[in-house]
Amino acid sequence: MVWFCSPPHMKIEPEEDFYHSPKLAKSLKRERDDDNEWEEERYTDGVKWKFLEHKGPVFAPPYEPLPSNVKFYYDGKPMKLSPEAEEVATFFSKMLDHEYTTKDIFRKNFFKDWRKEMTSEEKAKITDLKKCNFTEMSEYFKGLSEARKAMTKEQKLKIKEENERLLQEYGFCIMDNHRERIANFRIEPPGLFRGRGDHPKMGMLKRRIRPQDIIINCSKNSKHPEPPPGTKWKEVRHDNKVTWLVSWTENIQGSIKYIMLNPSSRIKGEKDWQKYETARRLKKCVDRIRAQYREDWKSKEMRVRQRAVAIYFIDKLALRAGNEKEEGETADTVGCCSLRVEHIKLYPENEGQEYVVEFDFLGKDSIRYYNKVPVEKRVFKNLQLFMENKEPDDDLFDRLNTSVLNKHLQELMDGLSAKVFRTYNASITLQQQLKELTNEDENIPAKILSYNRANRAVAILCNHQRAPPKTFEKSMQNLQAKIDAKRDQLANAKRDLKAAKADAKGLRDDKSKKKAVQRIEEQLMKLEVQATDREENKQIALGTSKLNYLDPRISVAWCKKWGIPIEKIYNKTQREKFAWAIDMAEKDFEF
């Protein structure tokens, strides 16, 4: 694969870097679409880089004990806590306003972990969370945050400069001749774990990460990052088959966390590109695959039927694969393969439609998926069969899991897995919606509304919902008020124009008045478009699909075709992430 579009200032040794020469961009464009032999030429056997140097992570600032006048009270009496216990208490006190702290599980988990940090005296005394009074601590932190807001410009600037310094020192690494931005070079600070949805571990203590917890990954011939004075890294390794720079094990789930590169980096960009190329290959054979699973609905084998219905859901409804999860470790959420009988309802007939399936379950991040869809008769009959003699909490697809499913998909097409369908369907929907909705004669704001509507169709498909912003109603009213004011203004301008026309002497004014009317009309139209857009976007989040599912070349091509500035579609970060696409896609790009 070719990487030719990194910003020139990032280049370390331009003349040595054949693949990064902008001059080659044009000539290579023809080749890159259908093969990726370039990457294979550069790196074989999963090698991700040849040189990697970085400064290691930035640790969370150490705990600063409370001033002595800020007290914790137990059973109404002030009590001085040991620094360890005090720190954990401050975590709780900072969350007092949050609903979390009223939840039983949260309180139970917190109290259990807090007690582990107490001295034996403290442990003996503090036995009931209800008797703990954190309000003084809470007030203290509120005060601090007020003070932060009230800082002078100079103080704020100073902090900003310090952050910039840290970014320059720790926020970049060198990977194969490029200075690349790191995504998350700061180690997550300690605190109380807040899972999403009904999480059994909410409130547990997320412990502080120390140098001895950290594994550094870099190349042998690089300057290794130094641990803070008096400390040691857990390990320094040189594994160029992976892309991470730093890792540690987190104590809530025992999973590994990583420091990796920013989406603007070569390594992430190439991967992203590859993802869309896989989706485009699916486009070429999706008809065959669809025919295949429709055929499989009739199979004699139960597992084949289940597999075929599951793929149908994944394809038609853009469901996620649905790996099984360890019970009690995470919130109870499901995807396609882990659907249970209780998550669907079958209606032979519903609101004038035949064979309707009603889905109602919690998906990723405990976001509700609710949908009523008519399906083919065969699917319906199969579902009835799958549900026979089962309890509500039994698996719908008892002969299927993601591993089996993906193995099958892999056989149908190289690189095919469940999530490729999501990418494919999202991107193809955008492309098709853009074709359908864009009106040549409309102005730029109207075209952008069309773009957002196309984007919205995808977000709905992928179930990317959001809670309506707290200020939604208000901001809608404000916008409406603006529109009303603009309407009045327009009426006035029109009257002026009429008066000027009627008055023979006003000939000279006529032109400018006409212009004024036109300008106001345009402004009004812009506001109205904005209102429509916002209203339609009330419960829908566009960001996730834009960032993860929509081949950016479709958007870039659309912008080029209609003369829309790319900035109207992608903000700065997005443009950085999609630099590869902005550089390569022409107006005739077809997904």
Add this chain to the structure above:
DNA sequence: GGCACGACTTGTCGACACTTAT
């Protein structure tokens, strides 16, 4: 197969910065 694990992508949210209205 089934399972644990590691690496990587996807997802939501809230803090903060920036902009505009008052």
Add this chain to the structure above:
DNA sequence: ATAAGTGTCGACAAGTCGTGCC
């Protein structure tokens, strides 16, 4: 100048999926 509204970005949780082991 301040408040309010809006957009951006980072934090970090929660998915997917391939691998290697038994």
